[in-house]
Amino acid sequence: MYNNMGPQPGMPRPPGNPEPGPFGNPFTGAGSGFIRGGLGAYGERILGSSSEYVQSNISRYFSDPQYYFQVNDQYVRNKLKVVLFPFLHRGHWTRISEPVGGRLSYKPPIYDINAPDLYIPFMAFGTYVVLAGLSLGLNGKFTPEALNWLFVKGLVGWFLQVMLLKVTLLSLGSGEAPLLDIVAYGGYAFAGLCLAGFAKIMWGYSYYALMPWTCLCTGIFLVKTMKRVLFAEVRSYDSSKHHYLLLFLALVQFPLLIWLGNISVNWLL
Amino acid sequence: MTKDFPIPPVVFPTSGSSPATANVQQRRVPTAPYQPPRQSSASSSIPFIPFEIGSAAVSMPAGPFDGTIASSASFGRGVSASFEDEEPLLDELGIHPDQIWKKTRSILNPFRINQTVHKDSDLSGPIFLYLALCLFQLLAGKIQFGVILGWVVVSSIFLYIVFNMLAGRNGNLNLHTCTSLVGYSLLPVVILSAVSLFVPQGAGPVRFVLGAAFVLWATRACSNLVVSLADGGEEHRGLISYACFLIYTLFSLLVIF
Numbered sequence: 001m002y003n004n005m006g007p008q009p010g011m012p013r014p015p016g017n018p019e020p021g022p023f024g025n026p027f028t029g030a031g032s033g034f035i036r037g038g039l040g041a042y043g044e045r046i047l048g049s050s051s052e053y054v055q056s057n058i059s060r061y062f063s064d065p066q067y068y069f070q071v072n073d074q075y076v077r078n079k080l081k082v083v084l085f086p087f088l089h090r091g092h093w094t095r096i097s098e099p100v101g102g103r104l105s106y107k108p109p110i111y112d113i114n115a116p117d118l119y120i121p122f123m124a125f126g127t128y129v130v131l132a133g134l135s136l137g138l139n140g141k142f143t144p145e146a147l148n149w150l151f152v153k154g155l156v157g158w159f160l161q162v163m164l165l166k167v168t169l170l171s172l173g174s175g176e177a178p179l180l181d182i183v184a185y186g187g188y189a190f191a192g193l194c195l196a197g198f199a200k201i202m203w204g205y206s207y208y209a210l211m212p213w214t215c216l217c218t219g220i221f222l223v224k225t226m227k228r229v230l231f232a233e234v235r236s237y238d239s240s241k242h243h244y245l246l247l248f249l250a251l252v253q254f255p256l257l258i259w260l261g262n263i264s265v266n267w268l269l
Numbered sequence: 270m271t272k273d274f275p276i277p278p279v280v281f282p283t284s285g286s287s288p289a290t291a292n293v294q295q296r297r298v299p300t301a302p303y304q305p306p307r308q309s310s311a312s313s314s315i316p317f318i319p320f321e322i323g324s325a326a327v328s329m330p331a332g333p334f335d336g337t338i339a340s341s342a343s344f345g346r347g348v349s350a351s352f353e354d355e356e357p358l359l360d361e362l363g364i365h366p367d368q369i370w371k372k373t374r375s376i377l378n379p380f381r382i383n384q385t386v387h388k389d390s391d392l393s394g395p396i397f398l399y400l401a402l403c404l405f406q407l408l409a410g411k412i413q414f415g416v417i418l419g420w421v422v423v424s425s426i427f428l429y430i431v432f433n434m435l436a437g438r439n440g441n442l443n444l445h446t447c448t449s450l451v452g453y454s455l456l457p458v459v460i461l462s463a464v465s466l467f468v469p470q471g472a473g474p475v476r477f478v479l480g481a482a483f484v485l486w487a488t489r490a491c492s493n494l495v496v497s498l499a500d501g502g503e504e505h506r507g508l509i510s511y512a513c514f515l516i517y518t519l520f521s522l523l524v525i526f
Binding site: 142 | 413416434438511525
């Protein structure tokens with residue numbers, strides 16, 4: 001019985017034991033190596049093509065965003081004076097240009113008061129949202145949803161400003177201004193809005209005096225800026241057509257800013 | 270059976286090579302599988318599974334031979350780690366209460382903020398402060414979990430963009446550090462929320478004065494930390510402070526109104 005049992009269980013055991021060892025390890029090693037190498041090559045290809053695509057698009061549609069943030073305290077103060085009191089700006093409105101590599105470019109904001117920046121528009125927009133929330137709270141209508149709605153309203157207003165400036169430039173035969181320049185010019189309107197909003201919080205009746213003033217100042221600022229942009233871009237200068245379009249640009253500021261300045265959750269108001 | 274067993278060895282020394290080969294094969298075949306079955310059965314039982322898991326994990330960097338040795342070693346380590354060298358649960362989760370307490374205490378002093386403890390950014394403290402703020406708002410009757418979380422994220426991204434744009438090529442503030450600093454500097458707003466629970470809703474000027482004080486405190490804390498921990502922000506301290514001021518004013522609006 002002992003001898004009979006011994007060889008019979010032993011026969012199937014030997015072929016079963018070595019199989020999982022050599023079968024599992026090479027498969028795991030080969031699989032991991034293949035997966036790793038494949039993912040690496042494929043990932044590099046994807047990243048390379050996407051970075052090239054993004055860079056080409058960035059260079060095509062946007063200038064360097066870094067340019068618009070080269071500011072300091074002095075520039076911010078002086079620029080705010082120019083935006084809020086454009087008629088007191090005694091200097092010229094022309095941007096300072098410098099030849100770089102044969103291509104015309106302008107000096108950064110830190111060296112040129114007339115250069116557009118994006119810091120003031122962003123901060124003005126943020127201040128506008130904060131003042132809107134404060135105004136809502138004082139009227140007892142503050143809710144986070146209302147504030148989010150006013151944030152969207154501000155963005156829509158900014159977008160309308162940019163579209164207005166873009167269409168004006170296109171209709172005047174010049175479409176070469178960089179998009180970020182237009183975004184910056186459109187964003188300066190919020191600086192005046194913040195002033196009017198703050199006055200409204202302090203004393204309600206001063207709003208009705210300051211709002212038209214703000215619209216007028218913003219209109220003047222935009223007209224003078226757009227005139228310089230046109231002068232820099234357009235060779236021919238059709239005075240009558242340009243004057244009418246610039247006047248239209250200034251007049252549109254009144255309804256647009258009044259709409260933005262009316263802090264309420266109603267869409268049309 | 271018994272007679273057959275002793276007959277082959279008797280024939281082996283006396284006869285030729287062919288019977289000897291046959292006898293050797295017969296004898297070897299039963300003997301060789303006798304020991305391997307025990308080993309195979311032992312390894313194929315319960316302990317075999319962790320061996321395979323260990324070898325599979327370790328074999329990726331090393332070869333099969335090294336994998337075999339490493340598997341037993343890792344198995345041993347696993348056994349010892351589960352009993353002796355187990356790390357505390359909070360350390361494994363990446364939460365360091367003592368570090369959180371030191372950072373929070375550094376912000377509690379509004380006039381002298383210790384920047385060195387904030388060099389290692391973490392998100393556990395901000396999450397804790399966020400939950401505390403939501404809890405106090407809940408006690409005030411406002412359910413604003415999603416709003417506060419969304420505003421924290423948007424504020425961090427906003428400050429991250431503004432700082433790195435202002436700092437230019439030298440800016441090295443990463444989003445993780447920025448979120449950590451914005452979150453920790455939310456402590457004054459949390460305290461404002463707690464204090465506001467005891468101030469009547471109708472007392473407008475008192476709430477505004479309180480809000481202004483705590484917002485300035487938070488602004489000072491956040492701007493000081495951001496400017497000191499990241500490069501390129503010293504010359505733009507005022508501009509960065511204004512961005513921080515906007516952020517914490519928004520949060521204080523949630524508390525005051």
